Amino acid sequence: MSTITAMVRTIRETLYVPVFKRAWPIWAGVLAFAITNILMAAFARGLGVFPQMSMWGASILNAIGIDVEAPFTPYPVTPVHLDLHSMINFGIILGVLGSALIAREFKLRTDNWRGYAQGFLGGALMGIGTVMTPPCNIGGFGTAVMALSLSGFLMAVGLVPGAYLGAKLLQWQSNRAIDKIDFKDAPVQVDTGKYRSSRRPLLGWFVFLLIFVAVVIYSVYDRSNFAVLLLFGALFGIIFQRSRLCFAAGFRDIFAARDTKLLRWILVAEMVGMIGFSILKFNGFIASDHFVFPTGINSIAGGFIFGIGMVIAGGCGSGILWRSAEGYVRHWFAIIGGMLAAGSWVLLYGAKVGEGWLYGPKVFLPDVFGWPGALVVGSLILIVFYIILVLVEVKKKNG
């Protein structure tokens, strides 16, 4: 009996606690992200979450009598439970909810109307950015760079100043809020709170059980690919939640706080992902134009608008999804703003994403430089970006 108790304790201390209770180091998070993205691409597709949300937005508009097509051609209006791509988003939401409950990090975080309005506006800006770029930060930058699409690199050019502007607004709000408080005449308070036990971790395991039930149902009804994408989404959710991997934060703090650690790790993930995606594409396991998007001024301008939006909303496309599952009500408004803005794109612009005057051609780097050349160019851009980030950080330390 004592052997079993000792084994259970060992599993608890060396697996359960580090994975589900303690925050993961960021390097573990980015590597898990890159590897999971490669595996999901090998199975079905790379990670991106906003085109699905745009489809949800168009569905809502249709339901209230506004006739509009979904902006992304591969994502036509479909009931969400029958939409393969939406499984990733639902998986992320459920994975984060379970993981946050187990770690006791879930809390219903309400805000005032200003917070909700800011969330909605940030979401709407991201919605516009996502159809212009296209698509969102993780899909349009993260996965597109891995997929050697020139658009991904150009999106970063717009994301950096956009995120900086957004951060300046948040810093101004922070200073203004603290300016109003006073410590000298503050009321006396003896206790700041006591740690109480909670049953929420059990609830977290119940959420994981729900994911399992959904997986079984989809498999029984001959939709195993739905089940697998739901599981991949949940895995991404756990990775984001446990490692606090947030692409918006990575771009936000480059110049605003001169903190580049997170983005530098994201670039490492990009390099790993680029190798993985290249192997898949080179061998013909996935289409060579998978996650290759229209490239041009639209990539930079879309990235800029998306950059502002993701910072004032408090997360990029997947960021607002996974934070909404941690109980942030502001992010629920950001999702609504993003869905509706992107969902109404065909009405606003008159054509779908990738069509018309706004969008440049799709540029797949191996088509331009050949495979060796494309990998060298892609790596060099990442390395130069990394060095610039190190320089920004070092300059700060030297004052």
Place this chain on the structure above:
Amino acid sequence: MGKPVSCKLEDGSYCIDLRGWMCPYPKYMLEPIFQKLPAGGGKVTLLVDCPSASTDVPEAARKQGYTVKEVSQVNDGEWQVVIEY
């Protein structure tokens, strides 16, 4: 985004309730908070409810040259960070 609430625990020991302020607000608020605290040094306890703040607030405080005395979870989704200034 409600008004942050300041309080005093005892002389030289202050607290500020930043619950409801998502990340990165608590991190960005550190510098103005230290400017506002009464001169002469002491302790400040920050009450935050953003999971990232339990790591990035202590990190930012250390970068600004302060000593972090304690980081502890006080409730579901709530943490307190005690910093010496």
